[in-house]
Amino acid sequence: MALAFDEYGRPFIILKEQDQKTRLRGIEAQKANISAGKAVARILRTSLGPKGMDKILQSPDGDVTITNDGATILEQMDVDNQIAKLMVELSRSQDYEIGDGTTGVVVMAGALLEQAERLLERGIHPIRVAEGYEMASRIAVEHLEHISKKFDFEATNIEPLVQTCMTTLSSKIVNRCKRHLAEISVKAVLSVADLDRKDVNLDMIKVEGKVGGKLEDTELIYGITVDKDMSHPQMPKQIEDAKIAILTCPFEPPKPKTKHKVDIDTVEKFQTLRLQEQKYFDDMVQKCKDVGATLVICQWGFDDEANHLLMHRNLPAVRWVGGVELELIAIATGGRIVPRFQELTPEKLGRAGLVREKSFGTTKDKMLYIEHCANSRAVTIFIRGGNKMMIEETKRSIHDALCVARNLIRNNSIVYGGGSAEISCSIAVEAAADKYPGVEQYAIRAFADALDSVPMALAENSGLQPIETLSAVKSQQIKENNPHYGIDCNDVGTNDMRQQDVFETLIGKQQQILLATQVVKMILKIDDVISPSDY
């Protein structure tokens, strides 16, 4: 701990409880930060690409998660180091913005840090490195724009979209039936998309899972599923052209909030009270019936008597439906949520073409499907799979695929995958480096080297010779001036990513490079770490 002394040799106390803190300064601090960032990147490096490996994560409560989604791995890791937390944030913001490429962005940042370390050792000032990276990233982003392709799709021709989603899914464990899942994701996104405004509201897509069955049984439902069954076992299991009353008041006698007592002291009072009570139930059910509802969905429970009356009047009902689901149902069916029986009117009812109950497996699990809704924009993806971990992983994979499809609708530019975009950028950045005078030139070259690390990791994970493969592909790109050559991860036999139909969204790639550069700049600018020491 460096201390400042005054002329009499007494130390100045600058920090509170200075002797209890550890402090790293200058090059030491930068190196420590870089090595922490690299350590995080190293964990994710093996998860990159179609042949990437999975991680088992065991939570503090002993639950097991198996995944290869970068954001999820980092989220579940119990990270203590500040810089490592930055990397976690980095991957999370990629997840929020783009939804895919969460692993790639961390690997990229790790590579940039590694290159920066070497430059620092040569005595180049960190700020110059950061500025060089900034310039290089601008060149790379522009170059990406340059090599990107617009590609057309319409609501009738979804094939290109499906192909892109398949690229995303191929790195996950679900790649066994990626075609099926990709089609589901694309259809789901298209049905909620507003193609004129180029906007997609992913909240309208609900992803539900239930253990059992095969992955192939996963289906897209144009409507909503609710994990509930009819309140009375003998109510009809299927309702066509349902008019739905969505209630947030219980089928029970009212409970006024003011304190009161009803004293019974005569037989007459006892009997009037009884009649009153019966009338309550009767009125409630009658009101629902009067407005023409054919299905009642209620947030609260029913009394036994009310339940039977509903059954009796042939009015199916569902009880204890959660608030979120209630809202979704209201949106989907175009109904209004009604808080009091008095306020029920025919206009407030939601409409759905078909409501049915479906049961699963040998256990008696039942779910309610609400389909063909008035506002058909809300859809549900219903996942089946061998075990709980599989379903969770499928959910994450579908989320990624949905995000990719959404990004394409927002901006239909693509770049080719398999590391080809990175290699092409690396060539462009390398070429541009020579034009810059000054120390930044080194940083820009280092950036080009860092870009190479993504295809390198891809090749490594696919069991190819990384250096050999990369240099072969690079020379091929330069020789034929064709930015579509990438790493042949699946051993198809061609390096041309156009033929392999492997592509990614342009904004996803751009965002990766920009975010990674930003975080690295931030880390490089830190030259002092003050932290409380453990003891």
Added chain:
Amino acid sequence: MAIEKIFKDDATEEKGERARMASFVGAIAITDLVKTTLGPKGMDKILQSTGRGHGVTVTNDGATILKSLHIDNPAAKVLIDISKVQDDEVGDGTTSVVVLAGELLREAEKLVAAKIHPMTIISGYRMAAECARSALLQRVVDNKEDAEKFKSDLMKIAMTTLSSKILSQDKEHFAQLAVDAVMRLKGSTNLEAIQIIKKPGGSLKDSFLDEGFILDKKIGLGQPKRIENAKILVANTAMDTDKVKIYGARVRVDSMSKVAEIEGAEKEKMREKVQKIIAHGINCFVNRQLIYNFPEELFADAGILAIEHADFDGIERLALVTGGDIASTFDNPESVKLGHCKVIEEIMIGEDKLIHFSGVEMGQACTIVLRGASHHMLDEAERSLHDALCVLSQTVNDTRVLLGGGWPEMIMSKEVDELARKTPGKKSHAIEAFSRALVAIPTIIADNAGLDSADLVAQLRAAHHKEGCNAGIDVISGSVGDMAELGISESFKVKQAVLLSATEAAEMILRVDEIITCAPRQREDRM
């Protein structure tokens, strides 16, 4: 410079080889645990719970064993999960699926040691699984058209399933029970309609199938013990004190006489309710809630059989089988559907009196009464029977059938070996390994029966070299026998589920190259 510590204090990280080793070891340990229960001569396990009373379970059902284990190893948890799902989906083969997944991992471990990348192994396993599945598909027998033959198929499947359980002594008897019960369902997989009642006493052989519905309740005193052409009202209503449900109501009186008046009014209310119920023209009334003495007496006076406190499942099932509604209000008797049955009577099983509804409207329902020496015995018998029922009901829907006794594994292994020979590249090692894992199952069956597995499996392999051979392991005589003659069959659906889920689980574990364990959450001491 030392690498900074990234994780929190107690969090651990296992990488690469070590991670893989940890998951292999965990998975193989689980496999070895359940391995000895496989096959007709498999052994049972005693499970003692850590809960109050240290309850003991004796079982050889894989799913039950694994469910009761407390496991810390993440890979082992994956295996337990697949066995659970197998139980939910098809009901049987819970041990086989774990054993196959374990054997696949054991083979994979050797390949990894020989420097083959896990991804190569996975793609090899996938090809092999697909090939094995199509090999099975070619050899399935489908007797859907021929009802007589199909029934004998079901019988064989039930016997094969039961032969590895505690019921093996009386497997013919129980197979007959299970087949009869499932045939009554007429294709639906709703096992709810089959009720299993366990009554200690007697021997397993005394178990029987009853074509009606049995409710584990007593008939009220002074009420008729036998009713013919019963009209049943199934209800869920309060028959004790019918409370006023309006919030805040309470009784406040100033003299004793008033208390008596109100009591009278309450009684009157109950009497009215009972009158309304009787007005439905019924002669049997079943309620989910308690029936107090007073209304019970009224029912007895009217000559109506009143049964109180049937549990929720019982009520629903009763409504289902008799075809009546569950009612809670009784103001419009004309619109309430009553349940019907031919005869209601009280019967004795062992020491206990039960109520028996026979000749019910819905012919699908039936009740199996299990008798046996002890509770443990009965519990295990129920589990075994449940397995058999599940398999049968699934087979009724998917009528394809295979032979048993290691026959399907040998068929698959032969085809997969063939594929390995044709496949170029490193994958062929993985495919070969898959075939070895398949052969491990008949080997374990033979080992568990105390036979010379090496000799038997070699003989089996030789026999399978010929086309269209039906050879499998005959555990009883300890030799290779013709499975078709011995009548050992298995359902295709179960075998397929075993094959696919085991491959999936093995794949999942193989893909892992790192295990990150968070620090366990600190439990606060409540002391």
